[in-house]
Amino acid sequence: MRYDVCLLEEPMEAPLLSIRQLTVDFHTDTGDFRAVDGLTFDIPKGRTVALVGESGSGKSVTAQSILQILPKRARISGGSILFNDPNLPAPVDIASLKPEGEAMHQLRGGRIAMIFQEPMTSLSPLHTIGDQISEALLIHADVSKAKAMQRTMEVLARAGFPDPKRALRNYPFELSGGLRQRAMIAMALITRPVLLIADEPTTALDVTTQAQILDLIKELQAETGMSVLLITHDLGVVANIADEVVVMYRGRIMEAGSREQIFRNAQHPYLQALIRAVPRFAMAENERLTPIREVKSAALAHAHAPERPQPQGPILKAEGLTKCFTLRSGRFFGKPRNVRAVNGVDLSLPVGRTLGLVGESGCGKTTVSKMIMRALKPDAGQVLFDDGTGPKDVYRLEGKELTAYRRSVQFIFQDPFSSLNPRMTVYEILTEPLRIHDIGTPDERYERVKQLLDMVGLDQRSLRRYPHSFSGGQRQRLGIARALALEPRVLLCDEPVSALDVSVQAQVLNLLKDLQSALGLSYIFVSHNLAVVDYIADTIAVMCRGYIVEEAPKSTLFRNPVHPYTQALLAAVPDPDLDRPLDFANLRADRFSDPAGWPEPFRIPDGEFGTMKEIEPGHKIRVGRPAAQEAA
């Protein structure tokens, strides 16, 4: 065998990073805790290794160990992290370096760089992008400030900034989430590291932006030949960009192997369970997700909807909702801008059904749900609610009728951490709606609360506990129980699972489904996650820039998306199915969220609303210039 052939064969080449028997301990007041337990894996040169697991599985701690930026109470208590820097004659054991030593400072940000999940909080709001990015280069290379700025501009341009020169002077809050993450990537790559650690780099981003960022990382990897350690809980992302996969659970490796092995032939029950818990597009009509830990509820089985008159038509209807916001402009002299957040939105929610509202951040979906709640007054249009006595305009309700409406429509919030008062016990949280509406005696309330807790699968012993002692999924179930306290007819769910882990997400989605069939609830389900909406909704409305661009029963929508925006959105969702890879080339265009840039007949010029056109039963799309259409 010739020598160069030998080099080409991967197994023969030493890996860039090899972790052997790594153990990390946390020392806390309540005792020691082993976050990473005897971890062993390799990161080969130029490849992408995905570290997969739920939160608390130790994947982030592993990444922090490689950079030695562990929290103060954590310590590497065993094992080695051999870093085989091609620029150095011999491998270094990172685990034995001093965290604040010179050698570690050289590696950190220089040879090994890291990007984080939250691009907003990862950048300092007080310093310009240019300052923060060039700083990384100034630390590691002996260059002048001017040269560093020059290089920063180049790397920003490479990371896809439309106007890199201006970006130098921008502050992070002036940029969109996608651009912020691009700035983070630029900051990590300006020193040309050999290893990039990406900790959930796209979790906080919209799907189309996620696809673009993943594409960028892939491209840059091909260009520079660096290795990537990708930390994620999204199996769809893993299937699309990883070469090798390591699955972690409670600090240990459950399964490791090439992407093919893992997805085609998952061996370990944990991995199989994880794969089953993720909503996919290709699911059968009545297939149920299988959460890793199923929640049992006795009350749910014989719960039923209260006897009350049912409306003839849809229970909730929105007609021509429109809302404009006036934004203060950035500079002292600038004129205030008008932003049309919602443009003529029509929605209709039948009894006992789920309407999914999908769109990317800033598309106006939350504004719509606020207007339905009567928390925000629309500029035009009306919301009609029918409690069985005929539709009534929600904005004309007063006194008793309004109180009744408030009881009938309840809200489930996105963030289970900030939506529960940390100083109230579970009992107080769940009885608060009853106390506000003055329902029942204390004894009756107590009974009701016990029943509610059982309905969402929580133990009655939790009544005296405070929210902080619950996990994210349990808290979200508390939020659902609180929303159910007043026996509502409609639940507005604003991204109820987007802050949760996949395994817990399946739990909460199933609970919502069960509650709906038991109690005859109607849901408006707002989400940016298409697969989740596909799993739970009956009808789906796709929103973009304040317009509903397409609305259809879910089977139709996913089988036959017509609007270019819907198509782009669907194409951007990474599927944990190796046979349905993302079409990155198609997603690079970035023209699909601009109504004036859509091809005819979908193009909507500025200042126009366009009209909805029904192309098959229940399937409506928005087209521009109705007059031109009719003439043609």
Next chain:
Amino acid sequence: MILFLLRRLATMAVTLAIISALVFFIIKLPPGDFLTNLIHELRAQNDSAAIAKAEFLIKQYGLDRPAWQQYLIWIGAMPGPNGFSGLLQGDWGWSFEYDKPVADVVGDALWLTLLVNLAAVLFIHLVAIPIAIYSATRQYSLGDYLATFIGYIGLATPSFLLALILLYYMNRWFGVSIGGLYDARFAGEPWTWEKIKSLLSHLIVPTVVIGLAGTASMIRRMRANLLDELGKQYYVTAKAKGLGPTKALLKYPFRMSLNPFVADIGNLLPHLVSGSVLVSLVLSLPTVGPILLSALKNQDQFLAGFILMFVAVLTVVGMLISDILLAWIDPRIRMGGGR
């Protein structure tokens, strides 16, 4: 920016007008102010010269006019017996208690007050910030506990008590009198190099005494703020870049934690004048505090009114300064919006 400043200046003027009215009428409210007492006394003497003086005083200060006219004359918005002559024109009025113009009574005291308290503020920041950084970065270490402990003692000790103790022991051990702001022999002398040296050496004890409580509370607040910021993601980013710990700390979390203190400047400035009254009394510092106290007790209306107005102006100007500084150091405020 200019528009913003103009708007702010207009609001400031309105605020000050309202405050001045409040100050004037509240001082006027209870019967028996210094001037009426004086006039009663003069009249009771029942001799023509005294009555003539009483009449003169009544005319001079417009006591025969309704209160609102007296107010307008005081602030200088209406011609009094001497034409327009009020606060707006720089005529601060007459102190009856001292029988001197207010400007002469307050004069030096005002600048000395500012000097003492500015020194105290500097002392607070110079001592508190390094200690706070130390104890925040080494949370729950021995040093942190020690700083916390001393901080609590500083918070709990009344500063006048400390002043008394220092006064006694300095005299006993070193035979130095630390009362006053300069040696007694310089009183009334013009400012010479000798006098300034004496002033500086006398400044040390009041600075420490006045500053101690502030230092303690500043350490606590700065430490808490910094601890919040140290947990933030951008600090981890800075460290992941390879930035050294000290540099990363000063550039990112420390700067973020400064905002509340800049916002505090508005409260700090008036405190410079009206704070530390007790300490000034105990150490017999020639500052405004004791003067204000006696002016209020004797209802020496123009003197009290002027000092209160001065404090009000400092407050409003302080707020403006802190707003401008905040906008300068924090782009999120400068640009409006932003999360």
